[in-house]
Amino acid sequence: MIIGTAGHIDHGKSTLVRALTGVDTDRLPEEKKRGISIELGYAFLDVEGSDARVGFIDVPGHERLVHTMVAGASGIDMALLLVAADDGPMPQTLEHLAVLSLLGIRRGVVAITKADRASPERIAEVRAEMAALLAPTPLSGAPILAVSAQTGEGVDALKAIILEAARADAAGAEGGFDHKAFRLAIDRSFTLAGTGTVVTGTIHAGQVRVGDELAVLPTPSGQPVLTRARSLHAQNRAVEAAQAGQRCAVALPGIAKNDVERGQWLCDPAIALQTHRIDVQLTLWHGEAKAMKSGARVLVHIGAAHVAASVALLDVDVLAPGESALAQLVLHAPVGAWHGERVLLRDAAASRTVAGGTVLDPFAPTRYRRTPQRLAELRALTLPTAPERLAGLLAVAPYGVDVARFAAAQGLASLTPDSVPNKALAQAGLALGATQTEAFEQAALAALAAFHDKQPDELGPDTARLRRLAAPRLPAPLWQTLLARLAADGRLGLRGAVAHLPSHGAQLTAQETRIAQKVAPGLAAAGFEGAWVRDLAKGAGESEALVRITLARLARQGDLHQTVKDLYYAPATMARLAAIAREVGSEHDGDVLAAQFRDATGLGRKRAIQILEYFDRIGLTRRVGDLHKLRAESTLFIE
Incomplete structure (x- = not known):
């Protein structure tokens, strides 16, 4: 457990820590010379009867060094706020109380130091002042003890409170570490x-x-x-x-x-991530004299970093003192940030702490940051647990959630499979909510019905074309999985890359059936080079025009594959070519290189590229620059 000691300069923080632990946290020569803490100092106290150890961060109290105090306070579990009995609360006492409160620290204890220098009446007066200051903060009701590092008064009682909190922490940690990544x-x-x-x-x-x-x-x-x-x-x-x-x-x-x-x-x-924009839940300190508006210039503290930034309020126009709102922080330099990390805002001159909050999303968008859709997503990110937040996002995200990206933003190395709700559609690290899945299923079936009405002689569109008709913005992996689910439920038919309603079938005429039978041997014998319409017509002794019409009908039904105009492949041949593409891709991290595919098939470069471009069109691969990348989610040509 980490305890942060805070308070005004020369109110005895280092002296009290030394009395509790026996360690002098003023470790630099300049600190010894000046009698104040400049850098963060550390001391440790063993917890009797346990392997646990309490770490004390002795933070500096000098105004110009408050940013160092913030660096220490951002990781503490419990606050030890000191106020001298003779001075009472001073400017840095209030500043440090604001920092601790806005960091959301709810456990703490107040030590009225130098009790040997003050009367009981003065100590009671300081105790009342501190209780009043704590009342509107998360530290309300914290114990307030009078102590003296010189005489030992109250030191044992203070140590007992700290050790009791440490034992409770140790007991809560039994059974393993937290589930987040380091x-x-x-x-x-x-x-x-x-x-x-x-x-x-x-x-x-x-x-x-x-x-x-x-x-x-x-x-x-x-x-x-x-x-x-x-x-x-x-x-x-x-x-x-x-x-x-x-x-x-x-x-x-x-x-x-x-x-x-x-x-x-x-x-x-x-x-590992870094960002220039973070969306946060922000609270303006109740002691601020003025409300905050969008465009405010601030100094943002997160972890041990401090970066200049501007504030953009998202769900209110003005943030009043003591109130909370959704906001985006636009940073002048990159920072590391994860969901739940605490942030502190000081004014641009770094003279006072003005606000604090919690990171909701380190992947904050540049555009459309105040739309109802975005605000709904941010409200989902305020839910208590990662699975609840994921479920909340899936309920409002129109085109699904990148689960891997979500996990990284949450500070999780990965999400367990059961983190994705049962009725959600999941594939290739993406997930789509149950409501959106049902809507896209209905859109796909409606688009197919409309296609059949307009073109009754065709079996149906290929799946890529159907996606353009029904769900152009839905990620391809989710689209393919959605179609597979519809096919498994018997609500949609898939013949090769062609989709159709089960009730619809384009029947060949008697003449087309006869021609199909006559060209079948030529298609099978053509191998990886494919068969041209003119060659098939000549071999079958049929009109080239009739053969062209028949082959086009067969391709629309998914019974043949047309890579370029008038060039056709039998399904078995194309399946073998697809298998070779997958083999080549597996050897090159998913990249199907044209040269390797050409060598593996024995084809010329032009024909190899034509086939790879066909694979791009039907969804076996996707084009990225000069590369053809395998779609891991594609089940084309896999029986």
Whole structure:
């Protein structure tokens, strides 16, 4: 458990921590000389009868160093707010109380320090003042104790409260770590002889073990720097694993000290992301004199980073003091951010804390950020658990949810299969809500019925054309899965790449049936080169025009494949070509390269490209630049 000590300068934070732990958190020569904390200081207290250890972050109280206090406070579990009995609440007492409150910290204790210097009446007066200040904050009702580090008065009682909270935390952690992926807010980096670069920070989520692959972000390139955990120290001792809520030092091989700095994150590569825009649930501090409007310039603190930004209110025009609203923060530099991470806003001059909030979505959109659709999505992201948030998004997202992207934004390495609601349509990392699935099914069937009415002599459109008619914005993997579900339910027929209603069938005439039978041997013998209409007509002794009409009808029914004008393939031949394409793709990370496909089939380059372009059209592959990428969700030519 991490406890943050906060309070006005010279109100005895470092002295009290030393009385509780025996550790002097003023570690820099300048701190010793000036008698104040400049950097974050750390001390640890063992919990008797448990392996748990309490970490104290002694944050500085000097006004110009409040941003350092924020870096420490963003990862704490419990607040220890100090106020001197002789001075009473001072400016930084109020500032730190605002920071702790806006960070959502609900557990805390107030220590009235230097009790040996004040009368009982003065202590009672300060106690009443602090109780009144705490009343409108999440720390309302926190214990208030009078203590003296010099005489020892109240120190044991304060320690008992802290140890009781730590034991409760340890008991709650039994049975495993939290389910989120590892992330640590880096607040310090240094070089250690014989070890190399070491970073320290508070683990905000998940666990890390020695040897784990890790990512450092954000970076100027936008790509995370990959490394691994060579060794770990958690709560100031060597360990094999560390978890959320602990102070941790991680040795990183292959990274120079200058390549990592305060404000970056160390995280599981599965959730590595950086962003310039974050959508948040924002609360304006109740003590602010003025309301906040869109366009306000602020300094955003998240993790150990602080970045200039502007505020765009989303569901209100003006945010009044003490009120909450949805907002987007447009950042001047990239940050790491995940759902649930706390943010603090200070005014542009960094003179006071004005607001705080919770990250809802690190993938905030640039456009349409205030539409009813977007606001519904953000309200879904305020739900308590990740499965509930996913279900809420699926209920309002018109074209489905990218589940992998959602998991990364949530700080989850992955989602379990049962996280997607049973009635949702899921494929290739995408999911579509049950209501939207039903609507698209009806749209597909209606589009087919309309097609049959207009063109009764054709069996139906190919699936790609049907998608353009019924659901042009639905992702292709979800479309293919939706059609497969309709076919499995008997509500739709699929013949090759052609879709039709079960009640509809385009019948060949007697003449067309006769011609089809006569050209069948030529089609089968043509092999990978395919058969031209003129050659088939000559071999069958039939009119070229009649053969062309018959083959076109067969292709529309899905009984033949037409790659280019007048060039046809038998289904069995095209199935073998598709199998070769899949083999080539499996050897090249899903890329079907034209040269490799040509060599594997023995075809010329032109014919190989014609076939690959046909695969693009019918949905076996998709064109990306000069590449043809296999669609993992496609079941074409698979019996």
